[in-house]
Amino acid sequence: MGSFSRLSACTFAFTLLCSTPVLAQEKAEVMHWWTSAGESAAVKVFADAYTKAGGTWVDNAIAGGVNARAATVNRMVGGNPPTMAQFNTGKQFDELIENGLLVDVEAIAQAGKWRELMPKPIIEATVRDGKFYAVPVNIHGQNWMFYNTKIFADAGLEPPKTFPELIETGEKLKAKGVIPIALGGQPTWERNLFSALLVGHGGADLFRKIYGARDVEAAKSDKFKEVAELYGKMRGLVDPGSPGRNWNDAASLVITGKAAMHFNGDWAKGEFIAAGQTAGKEYGCTIVGEGKLVIGGDVFVFPVTKDAGAQAAQQKLAAVLLDPETQLAFNKKKGSIPVRLDVDVSSMDACAQKSHAVLKDPANQVEATEIISTPNFTGAMQDAITQYWNTSSMSADAFVEKVVTAMRSAS
Known part of the structure; x- marks a missing residue:
């Protein structure tokens, strides 16, 4: 030590x-x-x-x-x-x-x-x-993207750095017969994916205004609608077997080379470790977007x-x-x-060292929803998110209205 x-x-x-x-x-x-x-x-x-x-x-x-x-x-x-x-x-x-x-x-x-x-x-x-x-x-950093390095190498693609880029990369992977995003098809993980997008594309300030302040004007902003639209586009990057899937089974799809990417907290890394894989070798990790880490x-x-x-x-x-x-x-x-x-983390894997380095700067520390949001509002947001995710005909505007309603009604 x-x-x-x-x-x-x-x-x-x-x-x-x-x-x-x-x-x-x-x-x-x-x-x-x-x-x-x-x-x-x-x-x-x-x-x-x-x-x-x-x-x-x-x-x-x-x-x-x-x-x-x-x-x-x-x-x-x-x-x-x-x-x-x-x-x-x-x-x-x-x-x-x-x-x-x-x-x-x-x-x-x-x-x-x-x-x-x-x-x-x-x-x-x-x-x-x-x-x-x-x-x-x-x-725990909650907004990590884990990816299969071989899939990206074989496809001649780089892991996306932004969410608009992720949509483009995902479509290219899909065209090659690869599942772009392995998602645990349960409300918790649908919300977790949305939160990663909200902080990564919308920014830490918007994330806090939505979950912490329950700012109706922020929910009605052009930026939040942009986040909602991107989230809607991500539906097409998930395989039909996603609904009901456990998060660890979703991670396993990346581990076994059946899917390219998986968004989750870094607890998912434990599954890669248990499978005998090494960060930076069989799999990689990155924070898509602004580089802020949502921590809980x-x-x-x-x-x-x-x-x-x-x-x-x-x-x-x-x-x-x-x-x-x-x-x-x-x-x-x-x-x-x-x-x-x-604690000296030099003996930890590459992802852990990256997380530790990011968090050394307090400006990169973003409070997780369970820290800044009440359980009731988190539940109401989760309901709105999962309805939007699982209803392909729902528009981004309709989703925004659901979020505004949740803000006004949840305690």
Whole structure:
């Protein structure tokens, strides 16, 4: 790990863990939704590190973020909370905080100097009333385009740098019998594709006005209509098998050479890694458009509990999750980059190094929708987007009206 010693990692983690005896075999039930090949390999890093630290990791994986979060909330409200649970960085756990169901980790954050080591959008997304209520574990860039290098080389084409160029390139690939864009045909991924286009072609300011400020005038602007029209054109670049497809199956089409491009967060990179592929060799990654990276990630929260063993386990888990060596190993598997920007990423793949370099400039950091948008508005936008995507006869103007309606009605 270079400059990171075991002592510094211990000091960072939590002073009490280093100065007091640790209870043996603290059992920790961890609820999460990491079930794909790449995700499973990543969470195993945390489990192994916790076991090595003397704890007992009880894995409770539930497929699908919505399902996992609902199960967590039900357990907490029912008085039988897990020791630790996964959420996305953002507003998803606000109601739990408001109802006094989460433990704040501010003392650990101060001891570890989190505010000095993490990007501002991540800090703001996990702090409420001046206190950290979650442990961020990674930074995911959500608007990456992954591509099969051989397909582009064989076609004599370069990966597109802009979205208008992508439409042209996609049509050329389609003419050669290649699926231009492999899309997970579910509302979440249809929205994710639209968001990549919105920030890449519309710009970070328009992205924030639409999702954060719910600016009706911005939605009625010529630029937003231009984004909508480009999105409509992208329908023709997706294969007929897309509807209902899982995101990891879409990534697999690029991995196996059946499709050229796949838009997703860098968690999709975990699938390429699990398939034994190397960034810059079998596949590449790029940010189409203005080069701004939409960032979010994953956090773990600690439910309030009166059980002393569970409380000790929570403190140990916080130490393990942000240990520099564990951060590096986990993010290599997950496809994300360490949430601690002081970690040396020179041993990570080319895509991770590119992401880290982009995020070194705060001007390139754009907050993900789960950070700046309410769940209700995100859902309303997603409904409008998926209706537009799946209705080829719907015009861009009709879509704009749906967005305006969503802005005015969603809380």
